Amino acid sequence: MKTNFPASFSNRLQVQMGAEASTLLDALSTTSPTSIRINPNKFHTPVKLEKVPWSSHGYYLEERPSFTLDPLMHAGAYYVQEASSMFLEEVVKQTVDLTQPLRVLDLCAAPGGKSTLLASLLNKESMLVSNEVIKSRAEILAENLTKWGAPNVVVSNNDPRDFDRLEGFFDLIVVDAPCSGEGLFRKDPNAINEWSPDNAHLCSDRQRRILMDVWPALKPGGVLIYSTCTYNPAENEGNIQWLSEQTQLEALPLEVDPVLQIKEVEAANNIVGYQFMPHLVKGEGFFVCAVRKLDGEEWQAPRKDKFPLTPTGKKEQAEVSPWLTDERDFFQHYENILALPVGGNAAWGAVIRELRIVQAGVLVAEIKKKNLVPAPALALSTIFRKDTFPTWELELRQALQYLRKEEWPIDREKDGWHLICYEQLPLGWVKRIATRFNNYYPLHWRIRMELPGELPGTGLL
Incomplete structure (x- = not known):
């Protein structure tokens, strides 16, 4: 059925597009x-x-299953991400x-789509700061990154202007800016109802503020990747042109295979x-541009700077x-034990000190009455043994019953902690105490839907 657009x-x-516009509207x-x-x-395992x-690890599904009923998704084996936005991988590379x-x-x-992608690309010595200004969304971001398991990630909850405290700090900044959402019209019908020329104009103004607020945090020679999910030039190349008039930068053209039919805009x-246009690619509307910063000063670690966290006691370190x-x-x-990269204290200390942190590194355990309770993040981490x-x-x-945080049957004789796995991937913890098992899956992560009598079985991977 044909959709009615404003x-x-x-x-x-x-x-903007001439005769091609009708083809795009039909595709939407x-x-x-x-x-x-x-x-x-x-x-x-091969998929x-x-x-x-344009993605090393991206795949299309023939139909959309109930992802909630696939424990592999909860284990962080994959992330449900729109295909066009996976092009970020190629831009970074x-x-x-x-x-x-x-x-x-x-x-x-x-x-967390782009953060989980970035976390998979970066080497073991790198640091990813994954930020979200809205607190409730920052909690969802932290959950998704915890399940992905990357150990060198900080999740923060800050406004873009807060990053001027870290002037010249970042080698790469990705700004997937809030936009008018035109590229999501067929995926999210509500985006059509919320669209208006005035809203698009407000988005463009907000995007410019975001770009200027975060620009000081990029080091000279660093790269900024800007993206949106809209077709509007005023929110896309127009904003980067505007940025080039306020700062010193150079555009970074990409080598793109013409067979992919990704449109180059100037x-x-x-x-x-x-x-990305849905009538040309198998994906939604997406725009991306990369530039290099040519001015400014690079962040320097202070000569004497006390790390903002206290080292864990030797007894606890020996155990974890x-x-x-x-x-x-x-x-x-407080009572949490965090694992951070060895020798990265200056940079990690600066981030932890200057930003509002939701989580940092790997939360390994919680200290309760001198005993260590292994954390859900430990089970899901890619550096967990x-x-x-x-x-x-x-x-x-x-x-799925475990992920619903249901009561757990008693069929193990050994007391203590047991690692729950599905297809050899950890999901979390249970603890046997005498005649019962306690399910330690986080309450706010639990599956809330009732399980059907007959499970479909996703068979995704």
């Missing part, structure tokens, strides 16, 4: 494709699905040196962007160290 939107597309009335991106650090051509230790900021990160000052595959520095934050705890492999229905 006349002002259709008319602008006609001016079709079904949106479903795609996932697997976690290369958790899932290693027999159609590949997203062509504009920064991923062999080097990088400090990276994903500024508008919730719910603006003044040699600005080049890349536009064998739980991880990598050597880590351990710090205590599984063989340090007894494991309990579950079938599909059992795994």
Whole structure:
């Protein structure tokens, strides 16, 4: 059925695209494709699905299943992400040196699609700061990144202007800016109802403020990648052209295979962007542009600067160290034990000190009455050593019952902590105490839907 779009939107597309506009509008009335991106650090079996051509680990699904009923998603084996936005991988690979230790900021990160992608690209010496200004969305972001399992991630809850405290700090900043959402019209019908020329204009103004607020945090020579999910030039290449008039930068053109039919768009000052159109690619509307900063001063670590966290006691360190595959520095934050990269104290200390932190590094354990309670984040981390705890492999229905935080049957004789797994991937913890098991899956993560009598079985991977 053909979708009715606002006349002002259709008319602008006609001016912008000419005869091609009608083809795009027809495509926006079709079904949106479903795609996932697997976690290369958790899932290693070959995937027999159609590949997203610009992504190393992206795949299309023939239909949209009930992802809630797949424990592999809860284990962080894959992330449900729109295919066009996976092109961020190619932009990063062509504009920064991923062999080097990088400090990276994903500024508008919730719910976590681009952050999980970045976390998979960066090397073990890099740091990813994943930020979201809305607190409730920052909690969702933290949950998704915890499940993804990347150890060198900080989740923060700050306004873009707060990052001027870290002047010249980041090698790469990704700004996936809030926009008018035209690229989501067929995926989210509510986006059509919320669209208006005035709202698009407000979005453009807000995007400019975000860009200028975060620009000081980018080091000279650093790269800023700007993206939106809209077709509006005023929110896309127009904003980067405007930024080039306020700052000193150079545009970074990409090598793009013409077979992909990604449209190259140009603006003044040699600005080049890349536009995904649903009538040309198997994906939604998406715009991306990369620029390099040419001015400013690079952040320097203070000569004498006390780290804002207290090192964990030797007894606790000795107990938790064998739980991880990598050597880590351990710090205590209230009753929590955090594992941070060895020797990265200056940069990590600056971020923890200057920003409002939701989580940092790997939350390994909580200290309760001198005993250590292994954290859910530990079980899901890619640096967790599984063989340090007894494991309990579950079938599909059992795994979903565990994820619903249901009461747990008693069929193990050994008291203590047991690692719950599904298809050899950890989900979380239970603890046997005498005649009962306690389900330690986080209450706010639990599946709330009732389980059907007959489970469909996703068969995604």
